[in-house]
Amino acid sequence: MAPMIIQPSISVKTLSESPNLKSIPSNYVNSAIYPSDSPTSEPHDYSNSIPTVDFSQLISTDLHQRSEAINILNKACQNWGFFMVVNHGIPENLMKGVIDGTQGFFDLKEEEKKEFEGKHVLDPIRCGTSFNISKEKVFFWRDYLKVFVHPHFHSPSKPQGYSDIMWEYCEKSRQVAKGLLDGISEGLGLEECYLEKALDMNSGFQIFIANYYPRCPQPELALGIPPHSDHGLLTLIIQNQVGGLQVQHQGKWVHVNALPNSLLVNTGDHLEIFTNGKIKSNVHRVVVNNTSPRISVAVAHGPSLEAIVSPASPLVQSESNPPAYMPKKYKDYMEMQQSNQLHQKSILEQVKIHRK
Ligand SMILES: O=C(O)CCC(=O)C(=O)O
Numbered sequence: 001m002a003p004m005i006i007q008p009s010i011s012v013k014t015l016s017e018s019p020n021l022k023s024i025p026s027n028y029v030n031s032a033i034y035p036s037d038s039p040t041s042e043p044h045d046y047s048n049s050i051p052t053v054d055f056s057q058l059i060s061t062d063l064h065q066r067s068e069a070i071n072i073l074n075k076a077c078q079n080w081g082f083f084m085v086v087n088h089g090i091p092e093n094l095m096k097g098v099i100d101g102t103q104g105f106f107d108l109k110e111e112e113k114k115e116f117e118g119k120h121v122l123d124p125i126r127c128g129t130s131f132n133i134s135k136e137k138v139f140f141w142r143d144y145l146k147v148f149v150h151p152h153f154h155s156p157s158k159p160q161g162y163s164d165i166m167w168e169y170c171e172k173s174r175q176v177a178k179g180l181l182d183g184i185s186e187g188l189g190l191e192e193c194y195l196e197k198a199l200d201m202n203s204g205f206q207i208f209i210a211n212y213y214p215r216c217p218q219p220e221l222a223l224g225i226p227p228h229s230d231h232g233l234l235t236l237i238i239q240n241q242v243g244g245l246q247v248q249h250q251g252k253w254v255h256v257n258a259l260p261n262s263l264l265v266n267t268g269d270h271l272e273i274f275t276n277g278k279i280k281s282n283v284h285r286v287v288v289n290n291t292s293p294r295i296s297v298a299v300a301h302g303p304s305l306e307a308i309v310s311p312a313s314p315l316v317q318s319e320s321n322p323p324a325y326m327p328k329k330y331k332d333y334m335e336m337q338q339s340n341q342l343h344q345k346s347i348l349e350q351v352k353i354h355r356k
């Protein structure tokens with residue numbers, strides 16, 4: 001008998017909890033549509049070479065230590081677009097609290113979660129399943145909650161205590177993102193605060209994305225999130241000890257084995273635009289498994305939604321290195337990414353200037 005088709009009006013968490021689910025519905029089979037994206041292509045074992053940035057060195061008053069950390073950070077951005085951050089100062093129990101609160105959110109009843117469903121991609125609180133079910137033919141094995149947390153803080157009213165913990169975590173996460181962006185600015189030969197000022201980071205857009213990837217009976221056929229890049233500047237990710245994130249490096253998939261209590265950091269499309277391609281946004285995906293549900297929280301940091309972003313003028317030269325991206329309002333870019341299908345760097349391609 002052909003597997004049933006399920007319209008995802010319910011969460012994939014609820015679907016995965018249905019008794020005797022031995023196979024996935026056919027409209028979750030990603031391998032049919034994107035065979036090259038499918039998790040069966042073996043990840044490359046580069047995991048031990050993922051760069052690590054020591055945040056305490058980056059903010060050290062010892063100039064030698066700081067310049068060494070800036071060097072590691074900038075190489076990581078240019079060669080990988082991905083790195084782990086240790087000694088970041090975010091308390092372990094706060095990170096655990098965020099993950100526990102997120103579990104509590106996804107454990108709410110379907111009717112309770114419906115309250116936070118949202119209608120439009122610019123609604124400040126939105127939960128759902130897959131990425132964009134109105135555009136997708138095949139769905140992803142993932143439920144999400146997306147909340148705008150800066151410059152105006154929003155949060156779902158349930159579960160109890162989640163809002164406070166989200167607020168505290170997002171504040172701390174912004175401090176780490178600022179330290180990293182200052183270091184990136186300096187590494188590019190700009191003033192430390194150049195990027196912060198140019199992109200009006202005091203009103204910077206910060207979004208809290210909680211992801212739930214349930215156990216999957218046929219993990220080799222499904223995907224948690226397809227290969228994509230994030231829209232902002234930097235995304236900071238934590239997870240519940242369960243792996244699944246893979247990053248693309250030199251054309252190969254690398255499985256991320258996170259160091260305990262580290263933050264996982266991705267470069268986003270706006271860092272690529274701002275640096276005129278010197279730093280590329282990282283392409284990553286999430287694979288699922290048959291044994292343990294995975295929870296991740298990705299907090300993305302971007303320019304002000306009103307900022308019109310183009311390559312930074314000190315990083316372009318009209319003759320040798322002309323601007324390679326068209327100016328675009330960040331809000332319009334974000335809206336475009338969220339309203340389409342998520343696939344590779346398809347939105348960035350639309351602002352790229354192709355010269356002959
Ligand atoms: O779950 C993860 O580790 C990554 C999630 C992700 O890529 C995203 O939310 O954009």
Ligand SMILES: [Fe+2]
Nearest residue numbers: 228229230284
């Ligand atoms: Fe992502």
